[in-house]
Amino acid sequence: MAVNAGPRMDLERTSPDSMILNLGPQHPSTHGVLRLLLELDGEEVLGCKADMGYLHRGVEKLIEAHDYRGGITLTDRMDYTAGPSNNMGYLMAIEKLMGITDEIPLRARYLRTAVAELSRLASHHIWIGTHGLDIGAMSAFLWSLREREKILYLFEEACGARLTTSFMRVGGTGPHDVGDQWLDNVEAFLEGYALHEIDTLLTENEVFLERTRDVGHITREEALSYGLTGPVLRGSGVAWDLRKARPYAAYDLVDFELPVFEEGDVYARYLVRLNEMYQSCRIIGQCVEALRGLPSGSPSNAALPTVTPPDISRVPVDMEAMINHFKLVMHGVQPEPGEAYFSIENPKGELGFYFVSDGSGEPYRCHVRSPSFVNLAIIEKISVGALIADVVAIIGSVDIVLGEVDR
Amino acid sequence: MDFWDWFIVVTKVLAVFLLLPVAPLALVLFERWTLGRLQSRIGPNRVGWRGSLQTAADGLKLGIKEDTIPAMADKGIFWFAPVMMVTPALAAWAVVPFGPPVDVGRTFGLWVADLNVGVLFFLAMGSLGVYGVVMSGWASNSKYAHLGALRSSAQIISYELVLGLGVLAVIVYSGSLSLVDIVNAQAGLWFIVPQFIGFLLFLIAAVGETNRAPLDLPEAETELVAGFHVEYSGMRWAFFFMAEYANILLMSAIAATLFLGGWHGWTIPGLEAISGVGWFVLKTGLFVFAFFLFRAALPRFRYDQLMNFCWKILIPIGALNLLAAAALRMAWS
Numbered sequence: 001m002a003v004n005a006g007p008r009m010d011l012e013r014t015s016p017d018s019m020i021l022n023l024g025p026q027h028p029s030t031h032g033v034l035r036l037l038l039e040l041d042g043e044e045v046l047g048c049k050a051d052m053g054y055l056h057r058g059v060e061k062l063i064e065a066h067d068y069r070g071g072i073t074l075t076d077r078m079d080y081t082a083g084p085s086n087n088m089g090y091l092m093a094i095e096k097l098m099g100i101t102d103e104i105p106l107r108a109r110y111l112r113t114a115v116a117e118l119s120r121l122a123s124h125h126i127w128i129g130t131h132g133l134d135i136g137a138m139s140a141f142l143w144s145l146r147e148r149e150k151i152l153y154l155f156e157e158a159c160g161a162r163l164t165t166s167f168m169r170v171g172g173t174g175p176h177d178v179g180d181q182w183l184d185n186v187e188a189f190l191e192g193y194a195l196h197e198i199d200t201l202l203t204e205n206e207v208f209l210e211r212t213r214d215v216g217h218i219t220r221e222e223a224l225s226y227g228l229t230g231p232v233l234r235g236s237g238v239a240w241d242l243r244k245a246r247p248y249a250a251y252d253l254v255d256f257e258l259p260v261f262e263e264g265d266v267y268a269r270y271l272v273r274l275n276e277m278y279q280s281c282r283i284i285g286q287c288v289e290a291l292r293g294l295p296s297g298s299p300s301n302a303a304l305p306t307v308t309p310p311d312i313s314r315v316p317v318d319m320e321a322m323i324n325h326f327k328l329v330m331h332g333v334q335p336e337p338g339e340a341y342f343s344i345e346n347p348k349g350e351l352g353f354y355f356v357s358d359g360s361g362e363p364y365r366c367h368v369r370s371p372s373f374v375n376l377a378i379i380e381k382i383s384v385g386a387l388i389a390d391v392v393a394i395i396g397s398v399d400i401v402l403g404e405v406d407r
Numbered sequence: 408m409d410f411w412d413w414f415i416v417v418t419k420v421l422a423v424f425l426l427l428p429v430a431p432l433a434l435v436l437f438e439r440w441t442l443g444r445l446q447s448r449i450g451p452n453r454v455g456w457r458g459s460l461q462t463a464a465d466g467l468k469l470g471i472k473e474d475t476i477p478a479m480a481d482k483g484i485f486w487f488a489p490v491m492m493v494t495p496a497l498a499a500w501a502v503v504p505f506g507p508p509v510d511v512g513r514t515f516g517l518w519v520a521d522l523n524v525g526v527l528f529f530l531a532m533g534s535l536g537v538y539g540v541v542m543s544g545w546a547s548n549s550k551y552a553h554l555g556a557l558r559s560s561a562q563i564i565s566y567e568l569v570l571g572l573g574v575l576a577v578i579v580y581s582g583s584l585s586l587v588d589i590v591n592a593q594a595g596l597w598f599i600v601p602q603f604i605g606f607l608l609f610l611i612a613a614v615g616e617t618n619r620a621p622l623d624l625p626e627a628e629t630e631l632v633a634g635f636h637v638e639y640s641g642m643r644w645a646f647f648f649m650a651e652y653a654n655i656l657l658m659s660a661i662a663a664t665l666f667l668g669g670w671h672g673w674t675i676p677g678l679e680a681i682s683g684v685g686w687f688v689l690k691t692g693l694f695v696f697a698f699f700l701f702r703a704a705l706p707r708f709r710y711d712q713l714m715n716f717c718w719k720i721l722i723p724i725g726a727l728n729l730l731a732a733a734a735l736r737m738a739w740s
Contacts, residue, residue: 013586021550029629043554134629136620136707161548207621207706388554389630389709 011049018046021388023138024055029134029392032402034269036379045391048383052377055406067332068094071366073166073290078370079404082123082347084115084167091237092248093342093353094170098335101304106250107294108172110392113250114186114262114287115158116168116344117280123347124277131270131396132202135211143194150189156180169335171308172301183288195277203274212267216382216394219264226378229371230349232398233277235269237262242345248402253263254286266397273399307333312393331361348372348399372400415515423519424723431652432462438699445703446571448465466517472641477548480638484546489639489646492539496653497736503660504587506670517684518587525586526574529661531572532618536654537563540618543647547638555634558624558710565717566615566622572725573609576602577665577730586661590669597668601735604728608667608721610697613658615717617651618699622703624713659694663687 011020021038024030033054039047059078063071075090076083092112095101129144152162159167159176168174201206218228223236233240239260249358259275261268301308309328310321334356343352351370358366375398383391436451436459443450453459474699476485493720502525506517522528537560544556557700578584581592589598599606615622626634636647663669670683 019550021554028632042557132706135704136623136629137701138442138620139446146447201704202706206729209709210712211706211709227497280623387709387711389707 005365005373008335013039013044015041017041023388023391025051027122029130030395031130031400034400034402035403036383036391038042038383038388040360040388043387043389045386048380048391050380051400052405054378055402057407059407060366060368062209064363065182068170068248069332070364071363071398072169073164073254076164076166077403078162078368078407079123079346079348079351079372079401081126081165081401082119082166083125083161083245084159085346086121086351087165087167087316087342087344088112088249088354089342089344089351090118090166091170092344093340093355096336096342097338097355097357098170098307098333099173099338100302100304100307103304104172105299106304107177107291107298107300108168108302109250110253110287110290110294110301111173111178113254115155116150116249117283117287118154118186119204120280120347121277121284122148122155122329123153125281127273127352127396128198128202128270128277130269131393131399132198132208134392134396137202137205137207137208141403143198143201147194147198153188154182154189156183169301169307172299174301177300180292183291185287186284190281190288191318193281195281199274209267212270212397213263213265213395215266215386215390216397217263217265218378220383222378222381223264226381227374228349228378229400230345230347230376231269232349232375233274234258234260234380235272235397236264242343242350248342249269250287250290253290254283266393269397269399272385296388298348311379332352333357334361343369346371348401348404349375370404370407372404373407374398376405411593416519419480419515419519420722424497426667427500427653429651430656431649433649434652434656434695435465436462437585437695438702441696441699445649445700466645469645470642474643475638478691479548479637481546481548481663484542485638486541488546490539490543490648493534493646495532495535495539496657498622499529499657500653500660501584502526502720503657504590504669504686505565505678505687508651509680517680519715521587522586522649523659524584525577526584528588529657530567530571530574530620533654534567536650539647539650539713543639544635547635549638551631551633551637552635554678555626555631555637556629559618559635562622562624563618564715565714569608569717569721569725570612571621572722572729573605574665576605576608576725576729576732579729579736586664586669588672590664593668593671597666597671599666602666602732604724605732606662608725608728610660610666610694611721613662613694614698614701615713617654617658617698619651619655621707622713623707624710627709641708642691647678655695655698656691659691659698660687662694663690667693672705717719 021035021040021041023038024037025033030036035051037049038045039050059074062074070247071090074086075086079086095104125144125148128245131143132140155165156162158178159165168176180309218236220237223233225237237260240256240257244258256279259272261271305324309325315325337357339356341352341354343350350369351371352369355363358364379394379398383394386394411456440450451461454460454464476482488551502522504516504518508514522559541556541560542554577589577598578597580591618626633733636644670687673683673718
């Protein structure tokens with residue numbers, strides 16, 4: 001029976017005896033709806049082609065159809081494992097477009113850093129869990145999600161949502177400033193954080209080493225020519241991290257190290273992310289300390305009427321405040337005509353937003369450079385010559401999230 | 408054979424036959440509780456007292472589920488494969504000695520049959536189980552199932568050799584292929600002491616034979632989805648599940664019989680049979696628990712590593728161990 005399944009991808013067979021295996025889009029280890037076409041000789045992969053687009057929702061177009069504020073809710077649905085981090089990248093790009101990056105108060109910068117690192121932890125917990133599960137380590141997955149749950153509680157306490165956070169606003173934290181109680185809870189979380197349990201279960205495990213060493217090798221040159229970013233790049237010996245290279249938020253004010261490993265295999269990428277998690281804890285600790293050190297009553301939003309609504313108690317009694325409030329609620333922020341690109345180091349790599357403004361409340365054009373999309377391409381190359389079981393380990397080590405690949 | 412002899416035989420057969428479909432239910436529940444504890448989550452706690460009826464409910468669900476057969480499947484073989492899995496797994500229990508001989512007016516042993524080639528029978532039944540895997544993989548007409556079947560035919564045949572080498576080392580000491588004789592030979596010293604290497608070989612091979620983590624490549628959930636039984640559903644799938652747990656139990660029971668002295672242990676005077684069965688169950692449970700711990704703790708091997716491990720490490724060790732055991736035995740006698 002001929003079924004028209006729409007546009008489809010095909011893989012050229014290199015040998016008449018090979019078998020084409022369709023891995024995904026419904027497969028437990030493709031981390032969402034990635035589809036890989038594998039040409040197999042027995043268990044060995046002769047060719048690989050990645051097909052994506054199963055989760056395409058037109059986020060860029062949707063952002064263009066909403067005002068700048070409305071786009072926030074769309075960004076945390078891209079890389080849903082690190083919602084707040086996506087929100088920040090989006091907001092900071094708008095701030096750059098408006099030229100108000102330097103106006104952001106210190107409190108907001110520290111809070112953004114802390115929350116971005118918390119979301120890095122949450123995202124890496126999904127990764128370490130599923131990567132372990134792909135290789136067969138079942139307990140690591142559940143222990144990992146247990147730790148992630150604590151972070152999601154912190155998000156919920158700070159902004160009311162666990163995954164789709166829509167955290168903070170242009171110009172600062174918006175209504176999402178947090179109290180001392182939250183800082184206490186973050187410290188308590190760092191105190192009881194049990195990453196070392198997962199670490200001991202996997203890092204030195206003989207079977208895990210066998211499965212990850214010398215698998216999915218990416219050379220330094222390949223990594224650079226494919227435009228890889230994030231832990232995948234740093235696992236191939238390139239010390240490039242936007243937090244160090246072009247510090248934003250409060251990353252120039254905190255002290256942390258950049259884990260870089262030379263081997264370029266699955267295990268090197270594993271070690272990069274694992275060490276990043278320990279570094280994230282350091283950063284969060286320093287941010288919490290710095291936030292406590294700020295004088296009480298420090299502002300968390302830029303003192304700019306163009307982005308920050310006035311104190312709500314003044315709105316009914318003060319004409320200017322009411323007009324300001326009305327303009328911001330009805331039209332949102334309105335950057336001058338121009339364009340801007342800003343990128344942050346998301347857990348998965350460089351997340352960049354490119355905006356073109358025509359002076360109205362909606363972006364004229366928005367483009368997202370999503371790290372997963374760019375990193376995905378390397379899977380096709382490094383899977384060739386591996387076994388099926390390695391393909392699964394490779395997908396896990398590149399750490400893609402399909403919501404961000406397809407957008 | 409008078410009426411009572413027949414009665415005893417039929418009762419024993421029925422007891423073993425009825426125990427085995429029920430045992431997996433308890434085993435799965437025990438496994439899920441254990442895994443729940445190990446993975447810091449709750450585990451089943453809804454149906455019945457602390458979730459104790461959970462697996463019974465699951466079994467019921469499987470029983471009333473729609474039974475789908477893929478359109479392009481080879482229906483006859485597809486239908487027969489689960490039967491081929493379960494039958495040997497149940498049949499092998501015929502030679503397992505559960506306890507010492509009982510004397511209630513007449514003496515009979517707590518086993519269905521004391522074959523003089525009991526060990527061979529057990530190994531043969533283990534080999535037959537592979538056919539169920541291969542048949543299901545082929546008949547499903549699915550690439551994932553096909554890969555799973557290929558993996559398992561290679562894996563199970565290889566690990567059978569290791570299993571055989573581990574068992575042979577024991578037979579060198581016992582001098583008999585009958586499992587009852589082997590247990591009797593361990594009255595003084597359990598074979599785990601002189602044959603610790605053989606014990607380890609047997610344990611590893613048992614994990615490989617039963618397709619359990621970390622050697623669960625034929626199913627490899629995260630690579631082949633469910634491997635050879637990916638196309639099965641409902642009660643047919645439950646048959647595979649039952650066979651897997653019956654095999655775990657069987658391997659544990661045989662391990663307890665061969666290496667931990669079967670029913671031997673301190674006995675309560677006058678209650679030798681009951682304490683014997685108690686010891687047997689306890690020792691079997693120990694191995695079952697080890698199976699669960701392996702699953703919780705270890706990642707999965709890759710196919711080529713698994714085969715290398717078997718042929719380049721386990722089989723040479725097994726062969727040398729067998730030679731050494733034989734030489735020692737010769738030197739003694």
